[in-house]
Amino acid sequence: MASRKRTSKGASHPTPLTLADLPTGQRCILDRLDLPEDTARRLMELGFLPGNEIVPGRRAPGGGPRVFRVDGSEVALRRETASRLYIRRDPESDLVVLS
Amino acid sequence: MNGCHSPGPKTGLLPNPSILPPRPVNDRPIIVAIVGPPNSGKSTLFNRLTGLRQKVANFPGVTVEHRMGKAKLKSHHEVFLVDLPGIYSLHPRAEDEQVTHDVLKGERGDFPKPDSVILILDATNLGRNLVLAAPVLSLGMPTLILLNMADDLAVRGGKVDVAALSNELNCPVALISASKGMGIDSIQQFLEGTAARLNAPPPKIELPVLQDVPKCRQWAHKLGVRASYKAPAPPLWTRRLDAVFLHPVAGPLIFAAVVIAVFQSIFSWAKPLMDGMQDLVSTSGVWMSHVLPDSPWRSLLIDGVWSGVGSVVVFLPQILLLFLFIGILEDSGYLARAALIADRTMARFGLQGKSFIPLLSAYACAVPAVMATRVIENKRDRIATIMIAPLMTCSARLPVYTLLIAAFVPNLPILGGFLSLPAATMLSLYVLGFVTAILIARLLKSTILKSKSSSFVLEMPPYRWPTLRSLSLRLIDRAKVFLHRAGTVILLVAIVLWVLAHLPLEHGQTPPIEHSFAGTVGKAIEPAIKPLGFNWKIGIGLITSLAAREVIVGTLGTIYGIEGKEPSTGLQAAVHQDLSTAGAVALLIFFAFAMQCFSTLAVVKRETGGWRWPVFQFSYMLALAYSGSWLAFHLANYFLH
Numbered sequence: 001m002a003s004r005k006r007t008s009k010g011a012s013h014p015t016p017l018t019l020a021d022l023p024t025g026q027r028c029i030l031d032r033l034d035l036p037e038d039t040a041r042r043l044m045e046l047g048f049l050p051g052n053e054i055v056p057g058r059r060a061p062g063g064g065p066r067v068f069r070v071d072g073s074e075v076a077l078r079r080e081t082a083s084r085l086y087i088r089r090d091p092e093s094d095l096v097v098l099s
Numbered sequence: 100m101n102g103c104h105s106p107g108p109k110t111g112l113l114p115n116p117s118i119l120p121p122r123p124v125n126d127r128p129i130i131v132a133i134v135g136p137p138n139s140g141k142s143t144l145f146n147r148l149t150g151l152r153q154k155v156a157n158f159p160g161v162t163v164e165h166r167m168g169k170a171k172l173k174s175h176h177e178v179f180l181v182d183l184p185g186i187y188s189l190h191p192r193a194e195d196e197q198v199t200h201d202v203l204k205g206e207r208g209d210f211p212k213p214d215s216v217i218l219i220l221d222a223t224n225l226g227r228n229l230v231l232a233a234p235v236l237s238l239g240m241p242t243l244i245l246l247n248m249a250d251d252l253a254v255r256g257g258k259v260d261v262a263a264l265s266n267e268l269n270c271p272v273a274l275i276s277a278s279k280g281m282g283i284d285s286i287q288q289f290l291e292g293t294a295a296r297l298n299a300p301p302p303k304i305e306l307p308v309l310q311d312v313p314k315c316r317q318w319a320h321k322l323g324v325r326a327s328y329k330a331p332a333p334p335l336w337t338r339r340l341d342a343v344f345l346h347p348v349a350g351p352l353i354f355a356a357v358v359i360a361v362f363q364s365i366f367s368w369a370k371p372l373m374d375g376m377q378d379l380v381s382t383s384g385v386w387m388s389h390v391l392p393d394s395p396w397r398s399l400l401i402d403g404v405w406s407g408v409g410s411v412v413v414f415l416p417q418i419l420l421l422f423l424f425i426g427i428l429e430d431s432g433y434l435a436r437a438a439l440i441a442d443r444t445m446a447r448f449g450l451q452g453k454s455f456i457p458l459l460s461a462y463a464c465a466v467p468a469v470m471a472t473r474v475i476e477n478k479r480d481r482i483a484t485i486m487i488a489p490l491m492t493c494s495a496r497l498p499v500y501t502l503l504i505a506a507f508v509p510n511l512p513i514l515g516g517f518l519s520l521p522a523a524t525m526l527s528l529y530v531l532g533f534v535t536a537i538l539i540a541r542l543l544k545s546t547i548l549k550s551k552s553s554s555f556v557l558e559m560p561p562y563r564w565p566t567l568r569s570l571s572l573r574l575i576d577r578a579k580v581f582l583h584r585a586g587t588v589i590l591l592v593a594i595v596l597w598v599l600a601h602l603p604l605e606h607g608q609t610p611p612i613e614h615s616f617a618g619t620v621g622k623a624i625e626p627a628i629k630p631l632g633f634n635w636k637i638g639i640g641l642i643t644s645l646a647a648r649e650v651i652v653g654t655l656g657t658i659y660g661i662e663g664k665e666p667s668t669g670l671q672a673a674v675h676q677d678l679s680t681a682g683a684v685a686l687l688i689f690f691a692f693a694m695q696c697f698s699t700l701a702v703v704k705r706e707t708g709g710w711r712w713p714v715f716q717f718s719y720m721l722a723l724a725y726s727g728s729w730l731a732f733h734l735a736n737y738f739l740h
Binding site: 035038039041042043044045046047049050057058059060061062063064065067069071072073074075076077078080081 | 187188190192223224226227230312313316330333337341342345346347348350351435439440442443444446452476554555556557558559
């Protein structure tokens with residue numbers, strides 16, 4: 001599934017990566033949430049805390065929201081929300097886990 | 100298994116509640132609130148503890164946001180349980196969480212502050228779930244913490260030391276499985292003791308600053324480590340099933356197949372049951388007319404009450420079947436996936452995936468659906484969803500649709516026998532309601548309810564087998580609500596109608612129905628409904644169905660009962676004499692669009708805080724119904740001659 005907003009795929013990323021940029025199964029660590037306070041709070045309550053590991057899962061058919069594995073559960077977010085969650089790649093494991 | 104049926108070491112109940120001073124005797128019973136995050140099993144536990152002694156009412160004026168029930172206890176204590184909406188924290192974001200927050204803090208005028216709390220958490224994800232213990236324990240009420248889904252935890256290789264956790268938090272903790280009934284004894288013990296307890300001792304582990312989410316999460320993590328919590332392996336089956344249900348191609352196809360299968364079976368499975376009910380109602384009517392002496396009372400009982408109420412009660416199997424399917428979809432966890440699949444489409448019409456869940460439950464009844472919109476945080480999205488919810492084909496329309504379709508649509512197989520023509524007609528009425536609803540939503544959201552696009556955050560619960568117990572409780576509940584309505588609203592309408600159809604007396608005799616009060620009213624509105632293909636008898640039905648949609652079936656039953664047509668030929672045949680096929684199509688469209696439900700209007704008034712929205716809703720739906728059925732009548736006349 002090619003996403004329209006994929007940024008240039010260089011070795012170094014000029015723009016910081018967000019959750020929306022990741023392929024399915026690519027682990028990452030959440031860096032910060034750039035969202036209105038109450039939405040950010042709810043996401044944090046659901047486990048989207050800076051420093052937590054997140055694994056992107058399935059996307060709903062037809063480009064709908066995507067399921068993310070975070071803190072022991074699975075939470076669906078729309079693309080526009082996911083693109084406001086900035087991440088850093090997990091330095092330890094760069095392996096792609098597909099299941 | 101993990102031996103949680105041996106309460107000794109696993110449950111850390113308070114040592115001896117009887118040594119504590121007895122609770123002062125109040126004039127009100129003891130209330131215990133059940134709280135927990137969404138999908139932690141609150142309602143399953145509530146059902147388990149209260150059984151059939153619970154009350155879920157879907158009528159205006161009765162408190163509906165919390166379910167109340169009396170706990171089954173060995174002693175004579177009266178303990179009431181209240182099942183509150185799921186929360187992630189005591190920092191409310193949506194209206195339903197506000198309810199929980201207000202009840203727990205004793206800030207609701209219409210509801211007393213609970214005496215103690217049962218906090219139920221999902222043991223398979225204790226790390227995150229334990230966060231909620233912090234705000235709940237900070238309330239200082241006696242609290243029992245239940246770690247639910249013990250069976251799932253054990254199967255997937257997770258572990259937790261309950262005694263250690265109980266020791267850290269200084270409150271009783273028990274590992275249970277609400278669905279399997281494991282560890283329920285410990286709850287009974289707590290409930291027995293709750294009468295004797297006044298205050299809870301503070302936890303040994305210091306509570307975190309509640310405003311700071313990362314701190315709270317760290318606190319829960321520390322707690323988990325001290326309780327040697329070992330998280331279970333990921334739910335493999337859920338992932339396997341999601342690979343199918345959320346597959347780009349198979350997912351939407353399965354979604355469509357599920358919906359079609361539900362409608363097909365509502366039609367074909369319910370048929371024999373309904374025929375049986377119909378036979379029961381008519382033979383008992385005939386039997387009564389033989390047994391009772393001839394008098395006006397016999398006529399009132401048989402032609403008025405029995406035909407009126409009986410013709411509605413016949414639809415009970417069909418309505419229960421619909422609720423059964425919705426129950427299975429909800430309990431299995433598929434509904435959350437459906438919301439996910441629907442989100443993109445809903446977004447196109449200015450709504451969001453979360454609007455999908457209330458809209459789906461509106462297929463059962465608009466009243467709980469309007470209440471379910473509380474999960475939508477955005478106020479304008481919420482009002483838009485409320486405005487369109489009654490366009491979803493609720494179960495009260497089912498009797499009307501079934502009657503008209505059975506009377507006018509021939510039973511022919513289509514699509515190579517996959518679907519019958521009546522089922523297809525029914526399905527298209529459901530689709531019509533849905534499509535109209537989202538178009539109206541689009542219109543509202545681009546005009547009077549314009550707002551910025553809101554976020555969509557939805558937790559995906561793991562798939563679970565729906566239990567027979569919870570499904571049957573649901574059905575018993577619905578049957579009660581339905582029969583209650585048949586015994587009150589519909590009964591009353593039937594009696595009033597019978598009286599109005601028998602007065603004024605002409606030369607001491609009951610008049611022909613045309614000359615009665617009911618007939619006069621029907622004739623008076625006939626000019627207005629003639630362009631839609633309806634005569635004055637249908638007109639009477641339209642008026643009585645303002646109380647509730649299915650009343651029209653009872654009304655027609657009463658009218659034909661009085662005319663002496665119904666018992667011999669059946670309502671389906673009788674209705675043929677008063678409606679052309681085009682008129683029947685128009686009547687179906689009228690019922691698809693019109694807002695004939697007093698209960699819904701009342702709940703919309705309560706939820707939106709005034710008459711403005713319900714009046715708007717009633718007017719736009721009536722306008723839609725009138726113009727829609729006018730158009731349908733003329734189109735049908737043109738195509739069917």
